[in-house]
Amino acid sequence: MRAEARLVAEADGRGGTRLSTVYGEPPLLPRRTGHHQNPTAAEVHLVGGAAGPLGGDDLRIDITVAPGAHLVVRTIAASLAQPSHPPAPSTLTITAKVGTGATLDWLPEPTVAVAGCDHLSRSIVDLADGATLRWREELVAGRHAEPPGDLRLETTVRYAGRTILRHDLAIGPRAKGWHAMLGRAAGTLLLVGPEAATAEPKIINRMPLANGPAALISATGPDARTVRTALDEGAANTRAHDPDAKPGNWRKG
Amino acid sequence: MSLSTLLVLADGRLPAGAHAHSGGVEAAVAAGRIHDLPTLESFLVGRTSTSGTAAAAFAAASCRALTTRPVPHARSGDIEAAPLDRARLTALDNGARSAARVESLTDHRGALRDDSVRPAERITALDDGIDARTASPALRAASRAQGRALLRAVARIWPAAVNPAGPNPHHPIATGIAAAAAGLGPREAALTAVYGGLTGAASAAVRLLGLDPYTVHALIARLAPECDRVAADAAARADDPVDDLPAGSAILLDLDAERHATWEVRLFAS
Amino acid sequence: MRPDKRAVRIGIGGPVGSGKTALVAALCRALATELRLAVVTNDIYTTEDADFLRRAGVLPDDRIRAVETGCCPHTAIRDDISANLDAVEELEERLGALDLILVESGGDNLTATFSKGLVDHQIFVVDVAGGDKVPRKGGPGVTTADLLVINKTDLAPLVGADLGVMARDAQARRGDLPTVFLSLVGEPGAAPVADWVRDRVAEPASTPRHHEPTPAHTHGP
Numbered sequence: 001m002r003a004e005a006r007l008v009a010e011a012d013g014r015g016g017t018r019l020s021t022v023y024g025e026p027p028l029l030p031r032r033t034g035h036h037q038n039p040t041a042a043e044v045h046l047v048g049g050a051a052g053p054l055g056g057d058d059l060r061i062d063i064t065v066a067p068g069a070h071l072v073v074r075t076i077a078a079s080l081a082q083p084s085h086p087p088a089p090s091t092l093t094i095t096a097k098v099g100t101g102a103t104l105d106w107l108p109e110p111t112v113a114v115a116g117c118d119h120l121s122r123s124i125v126d127l128a129d130g131a132t133l134r135w136r137e138e139l140v141a142g143r144h145a146e147p148p149g150d151l152r153l154e155t156t157v158r159y160a161g162r163t164i165l166r167h168d169l170a171i172g173p174r175a176k177g178w179h180a181m182l183g184r185a186a187g188t189l190l191l192v193g194p195e196a197a198t199a200e201p202k203i204i205n206r207m208p209l210a211n212g213p214a215a216l217i218s219a220t221g222p223d224a225r226t227v228r229t230a231l232d233e234g235a236a237n238t239r240a241h242d243p244d245a246k247p248g249n250w251r252k253g
Numbered sequence: 254m255s256l257s258t259l260l261v262l263a264d265g266r267l268p269a270g271a272h273a274h275s276g277g278v279e280a281a282v283a284a285g286r287i288h289d290l291p292t293l294e295s296f297l298v299g300r301t302s303t304s305g306t307a308a309a310a311f312a313a314a315s316c317r318a319l320t321t322r323p324v325p326h327a328r329s330g331d332i333e334a335a336p337l338d339r340a341r342l343t344a345l346d347n348g349a350r351s352a353a354r355v356e357s358l359t360d361h362r363g364a365l366r367d368d369s370v371r372p373a374e375r376i377t378a379l380d381d382g383i384d385a386r387t388a389s390p391a392l393r394a395a396s397r398a399q400g401r402a403l404l405r406a407v408a409r410i411w412p413a414a415v416n417p418a419g420p421n422p423h424h425p426i427a428t429g430i431a432a433a434a435a436g437l438g439p440r441e442a443a444l445t446a447v448y449g450g451l452t453g454a455a456s457a458a459v460r461l462l463g464l465d466p467y468t469v470h471a472l473i474a475r476l477a478p479e480c481d482r483v484a485a486d487a488a489a490r491a492d493d494p495v496d497d498l499p500a501g502s503a504i505l506l507d508l509d510a511e512r513h514a515t516w517e518v519r520l521f522a523s
Numbered sequence: 524m525r526p527d528k529r530a531v532r533i534g535i536g537g538p539v540g541s542g543k544t545a546l547v548a549a550l551c552r553a554l555a556t557e558l559r560l561a562v563v564t565n566d567i568y569t570t571e572d573a574d575f576l577r578r579a580g581v582l583p584d585d586r587i588r589a590v591e592t593g594c595c596p597h598t599a600i601r602d603d604i605s606a607n608l609d610a611v612e613e614l615e616e617r618l619g620a621l622d623l624i625l626v627e628s629g630g631d632n633l634t635a636t637f638s639k640g641l642v643d644h645q646i647f648v649v650d651v652a653g654g655d656k657v658p659r660k661g662g663p664g665v666t667t668a669d670l671l672v673i674n675k676t677d678l679a680p681l682v683g684a685d686l687g688v689m690a691r692d693a694q695a696r697r698g699d700l701p702t703v704f705l706s707l708v709g710e711p712g713a714a715p716v717a718d719w720v721r722d723r724v725a726e727p728a729s730t731p732r733h734h735e736p737t738p739a740h741t742h743g744p
Contacts, residue, residue, distance in 0.1 A: 154500070156496050162381070163381070163382065163385045163495070163496055164385055165385055165388070166382065166385040166386050166496060166500045167386060167388070167500050167501075167502035168499070168500045168501050168502055169502050169504075170501060175302065175501075176298050176299065176301075176302040176479075177295050177296070177297070177298030177299025177300070177301070177302055177303075178299060178302075179295065179299070180286065180292075180295040180296045180298070180299035180300075180505070181299040181300065181302075181303050181501075181502075181503035181504065181505050181506065182502075182503070182504055182505065183504075183505065186504050188388075188502075188504070204508070204511050204512060204515070205508055205511070207388045207389050207390060207507065207511060208390060209384075209385075209388060210384035210385070210387070210390075210393060211381060211384050211385055216388040218388060218504045218507055218508060219504070219508075220504050220505055220508070266602065266603075267603075268602060268603040268604065268605055269603070269605060270603060270605040270606050270609075271603075272592075272593045272595050272598050272599070272602075272603055273590075273591050273592055273593040273595075273599065273603075273606050274593065275593065398606075398609070401609060402605035402606065402609065405605050405608065405609075406605065457593065457594075460593070460594040460595070461594065519591060520591060520592070520593060520594050521591055521593045521594075522590075522591040522593070522606065
């Protein structure tokens with residue numbers, strides 16, 4: 001299945017954010033939701049995430065946050081990357097552009113690599129000088145006691161044209177030795193912006209990056225709950241701390 | 254390409270500081286994740302497919318940036334990459350539209366590289382690319398310390414080495430510079446990087462755990478074909494844009510390195 | 524004092540427990556007011572020797588650098604000296620001109636010696652408690668060091684060591700090379716070794732002590 005979703009957020013001129021485009025095709029169904037703690041931000045939940053991706057899917061999400069706007073994107077449940085019959089790879093391509101003075105919070109629930117899946121998720125984020133970002137990625141190796149299929153998250157984040165983070169998180173049969181490098185569940189939360197670079201006190205899993213005002217919080221563990229807790233602890237005392245986040249509040253399929 | 258020169262560069266006894274780095278093994282041993290041969294094998298396989306593969310790719314790309322491309326119409330038997338000599342590099346630095354420049358900017362199909370930049374700029378971009386792939390400040394520092402140590406050796410062994418990277422490049426960049434200086438090509442640079450990472454970590458495990466050196470070397474021998482495969486792939490991608498080069502992340506290596514750097518007592522620098 | 528030359532580098536090696544760190548501390552105390560000096564320590568437990576020197580109050584923290592040796596202290600001073608050269612250069616860059624850098628090896632065995640690529644002179648420290656046969660055993664440290672220090676002479680009666688035998692064996696092994704008997708618990712303490720070090724710093728270099736070429740950094744010719 002091919003499907004596309006587009007989100008465009010703009011400053012409304014009154015200190016808030018207006019969603020000028022909220023478009024999606026099944027299974028990518030964006031829904032506007034409130035963001036009561038932060039009246040300046042617009043919030044969108046992707047509600048179809050739990051159904052897939054399935055083998056053969058080619059999904060695209062395109063996000064634009066115009067200068068001065070603040071967009072929060074979440075999913076309502078973990079994504080289950082699942083195989084198809086006959087087997088075919090699935091892909092999800094996420095592109096995001098964030099303008100000067102704009103903020104994007106991409107805080108989806110984890111992706112679970114179901115046995116036999118073959119899923120690639122590629123994210124390319126372009127941040128203007130002065131943009132702010134929270135970008136969370138979490139993956140889980142299989143449902144309970146299940147050997148994972150191939151799941152690969154490829155991420156490129158550029159700030160003012162310079163690549164500040166480039167990493168691939170991969171689990172499954174093709175990612176040789178993955179369990180010794182990532183553990184059964186793993187995640188990262190990238191913080192970009194002036195506060196990310198100066199956050200104190202030093203927390204061991206919050207690592208300042210070399211090429212921009214950014215820090216990467218990393219965690220591994222036996223399950224998604226452990227990873228989320230560690231990511232939230234890494235983000236504690238920063239703007240990146242997510243008051244809405246409910247540690248481990250995700251549903252298994 | 255001289256096989257014996259490759260052995261010189263890849264020799265664990267090359268005085269380039271490798272003996273003081275465990276490739277994350279010291280921290281993984283302390284965390285209890287490496288305690289015997291099977292756990293060491295998992296670690297080495299995982300490390301090779303993540304940071305080892307990235308190191309190989311960047312070593313190959315750095316070497317390629319400093320060596321000429323194979324010329325299809327060159328006299329037969331002379332298609333190995335040759336070191337870029339100083340005069341040519343100067344010409345490149347001056348932006349001269351010399352044959353060397355055109356040659357260096359085109360791949361073997363004659364197509365322009367999509368990042369058509371001078372060698373020095375390509376090396377800088379590659380060094381930046383390793384920074385973008387290395388979240389842990391401790392690992393970045395360890396990589397640059399090893400790069401510096403390798404360049405110290407290179408400057409004495411191959412005095413004509415061309416280094417546009419400054420004194421403290423990342424280790425894979427220094428490996429590419431070393432290979433180019435030694436007259437080797439991208440594949441050999443990549444092989445040196447991935448094999449050195451493998452044997453360095455394995456040797457640290459022998460020293461820290463008292464593992465039987467024969468069984469550990471048998472493991473290295475089993476993994477050697479994987480090093481060949483990684484190196485061949487790295488060489489094939491040596492002209493790719495930096496963002497397209499391998500970027501396998503090993504979160505446990507990052508977190509271990511950060512903890513290791515805070516230890517009051519450690520036997521290895523990283 | 525040495526405006527046109529780099530610092531004299533003196534290596535201090537010897538077996539575990541022979542008193543290398545105590546000797547370094549004593550030398551720092553004796554020389555710190557007259558020489559611009561710094562210390563690189565290779566102890567296997569990285570921070571412990573440095574902490575000992577700090578606690579002794581003989582050198583400010585920023586004049587001491589620790590080097591990790593990956594469980595191979597002899598490799599770091601002999602076969603692959605790059606980490607030590609980095610440490611020496613870093614001290615010289617950070618502190619400006621220095622007269623003397625002491626490079627203390629990690630505790631090792633009788634075969635460990637310093638590379639001439641790392642140090643200009645070396646002192647080998649053994650102690651009487653290790654047995655009065657040590658000089659007779661020889662080994663590169665005892666035989667070739669520029670100065671052999673036989674330490675802890677105050678313990679000789681307690682361990683039944685015959686200093687006369689040690690002196691005779693040392694001379695047989697070392698020929699004209701000097702040997703010093705030392706006890707750091709009383710007077711004159713490290714004075715004989717400090718005097719020897721002063722002479723090394725003051726003497727003209729027998730071979731030019733050029734700065735190591737730092738890692739290559741060229742933009743072409």
